[in-house]
Amino acid sequence: MIRRITTIFLLFCSVSALFAQEDKEKLKKENESKIKKADELYSKYAYVDAIKIYERIAEQGYVDQNILENLGNAYYFNADYTTALKWYDKLFEGTKNAANNYNITPEYYYRYAQCLKSVERYDEAQKILEQFMKLTGKDDLRARKLEEHADYLQVIKDNSGRLTIKPAEINTEYSEYGTAFYGKDEVVYTASRKPKSSRGTSNWTGEGYYDLYRAKFSDGNLTKEEEFAPKLNTLLNESSPVFTRTLDTVYFTRNYEVPLSKEEKRKKAEEKVLLEIYRSIRKNGEWTEAVRMPFNVTGYSVAHPAISPDGKYLYFAADINGTHGKSDIFRVRLNHKKGVYGKPENLGDVINTEGRETFPFVSEHNVLFFSSDGLPGLGGLDIFAVKIENDGSLKRLQNIGRPGNTPDDDFAFILDEKRNIGFLSSNRPGGKGKDDIYYFVQNRPLEFDCKKTIKGIVKDIDTKEVLGEVTLTLSDSDQKEITKIDNKANGEYDFGAQTVDCDGTFVFLRAQRKDYAVVEEQVSIREKGKIIEKEILMKTTKQKLKKGDDLAKIFQIKEIKFDLGKYDIRPDAAAELVKIVEAMKDHPTMKISIRSHTDSRGSDKANLILSDKRAKATMSWIISQGIDKSRLTAKGYGETQLVNRCKNGVRCSEEEHQQNRRSEFIITAM
Incomplete structure (x- = not known):
């Protein structure tokens, strides 16, 4: 009877699953044209319109990997991490159903973790990041940074509380970001305002286009907003200005459009929107027509300029050749008076990752501040700082802490170190628009x-x-x-x-x-x-020491560790070998047999060769410390002298394998 009921139940489940699959296929067929349209909009960066179609399809009960990824990405690229999380949650939940056959690339693990951080689900984010690290290994700079800065949450905690922050008065329901001091009593910044009929709205953000504005600055307040320079504000986007000390030259970002190839046009692809840096000079009280910088690279984005305190370098974010990820921080030597510019120089993987490194700013004390979503942080873009040494090297990368950073996007940091005041931009909760400007007072500086x-x-x-x-x-x-x-x-x-x-x-x-x-x-x-x-x-x-004693046991010497598959003496191994050297100096007639052993994992032959090389490397190091070669012998035994049951094919714990990975220093003569 039980068998019969079970058979009926399984048959019912099979039929139900079949109907469910048929319903799914039916929904997919009905929505094919809509999905195609949404995919087309998505490919053209028209995320706002693509979202509307994707979500209507999802509401009808049909989703697949493509829809979930694109929905998550559309919100992610617009810095709406909370909503992106909703779709990434569904994407990763879908992997648990074998019928879906989802194949998720490592990049989605990273984005998912960033979104989990945005709602402060840090324990879950850490587990996802651990999977990301396993999938990418040390080939991904972000994974390496996670390993190098395993204590990043403690660093954030230590650096928190240094800033007192308040929102700027000029914030509106639209976006404001990217400030620059214009003398001591004015600030120039980027803002979108009510869309003009002649310009419409951006398909990417759904907002109006960006222009440069100025406001009076006094006692931490921004007032009396007005357009900065009509000649510089065009029908395109202008943003992120920076001024020379003399205030007679401004560098800023402007978008441009590069027509795609005839083949791409034939496929009805839209023009790709990119960014470039422009310069304008102030003459007779007026700003001249902006000039495109020669280090811009057609087909790539070069944006968000910053000037070094000595005026010798222009720092910027770009995705040009040599970039590690979405964008890197570069610098170029400049002489703006003569119009001479050097070759762009990538600042390297001390700060740059496969993620976004952007919005650089260099303070009077030669501290480079920038934002990154590829370095370990609280979520979204976090603001980081690194000291620029006289030789151009970078020292002590660190997260600036809360409240400068939040689980959302925090960027466009500027600081007047003489007055200990500055501005940053953020899309954190409680603001008026998508991005807002925040004024801060620095209570204590970062320590380098x-x-x-x-x-x-x-x-x-x-x-x-x-x-x-x-x-x-x-x-x-x-x-x-x-x-x-x-x-x-x-x-x-x-x-x-x-x-x-x-x-x-x-x-x-x-x-x-x-x-x-x-x-x-x-x-x-x-x-x-x-x-x-x-x-x-x-x-x-x-x-009393005697022949046959193992100095490793007598002096409680730890395992002489080597990097996986290598036999170079590491600093921590050298710290242990010093004890052997001193013992041999105290007993001038003592002779030692160095014996290196491995566990059973790996091939017998490889283990024998590796252990022998390690034993001989150990002997060479001891000789380099002044011990005569005639007092030493070295041999590797591989896995031939195991001290427990863990031979080939036997399942053992890591602790049991550790017992077999050992070095011995046997006294052969006194």
Whole structure:
């Protein structure tokens, strides 16, 4: 009876699924022409009109991967991350149904995570980003940055609260963004206003076109808005101005249209809208006709100019050749008086990713501020800062924190460091339009020179007795000595405030004392606060050593780690090998057999070769530290001497495999 009921139930489910599939195919056929029209609008960046059609189709109960992706993208590209999330949620939910046969590319994992961040679902976003990292590996700069800046939320927290923000009075239901100081008592900015009948609205945004406006600036308030310069505002879009110190030259962004090929026109493709940088000079109180800059590249976008404090460089965002992603930050050497410009220079992958890096600004103190959705942040575009060194290198990339950044788009940051005031633009909740301008006061600046006080106490690891007469050396991550001190008789040490590499994650701390094994440990400098306390435990070498002893066990030496498939001595491995070197110096007649072992994963032959190379690399490093070659032998044993059951074909935990990945330093003579 039960079998009969089950058979009937399964038959019912099969019939229901069949009808459901037939209904889906019927809906698809009925909507084919509508989908085709929406796809065409989408391909022409007419996102507002495409959304209307896609959503009407979805309301009827039909969606597929293409519709869900395009709907999510249309909102995403208009910075409406909350609504984009609705469709990306459905897209990823659809992957759970095998019948859909969805094949989602890694880019959608990244966009989905960004949208999850926009509603502060950070735990879910992190899981999606972990999948993104697995799919792309280190081939994607965004994945590498996530790995390098794993503590980005802590950095954001540390940098938060520095700004006091309020919305500008000139904000309206339309968009305002992209400010520039025009002297001390005026600000020039970008705005769309009520669409004029002669210009209509933008298919991309659904708003009017952008022009340059000016407003009086006093006590943090913007008032008396008026058009900046009628000669510069055209039927196209103008935005993001920047002025030279003398206020007689302005650089700004203007869109242009590039006709596509005859073949593309034959397919009724629309002209592609792109961006370029223009320059105008003020003569006799009037702005001259704007001139297109020679470093613009036809067919690409070059936009959002910024000038270095010394006036020697123009920074901008572009997607020209050599760009890592959607847009990168570039700079070009300039002499605007002579009209001479250098070759655009990409600022590299310290800041640029496969995402959007845009809206650069360089402060008086040579700090480059810019926005990115490819670097780890709160969601959408976040504002980042990096110090430009005298040689042009970039130092200590960091997120500026809340409230400058939010889960939405935050961009077009400018700062007057003398007055500690500035403006930024954002589409955060609570604004009047899609994008709004916000005035801020900077309560404290970002720190680019990191100072940490490292202190603690030294003890015997076995007796816990405090140890004096210990020499402690602090070194950077490249083992370059920073400073050296001797501790007090009560075992305490204090390096005082030391400047450390802000971009680094750790420093080395070495402790040396007569009759004790050298201790060298990594100290994390990413720990919160200015003071880091570290207890150092040392082990005596007075115990009698004999032939056959393994120094790795006696001195509790950690595994000598190598990068996957490599045999170069890493800094953390060198920190362990120092202990072997010191032991051999304390016992001049001691000889050591270096033995390297692997776990069973990988081929037997490859493991044998790799372990042998690692053993010999270890020996070479010890020799480089002054130990005679005749006192050392080295051999790799691969997986031939496993210490547990984890041979080929046996399922084992990572901890069990770890037991087999070991280095031995066996005393062969005393």
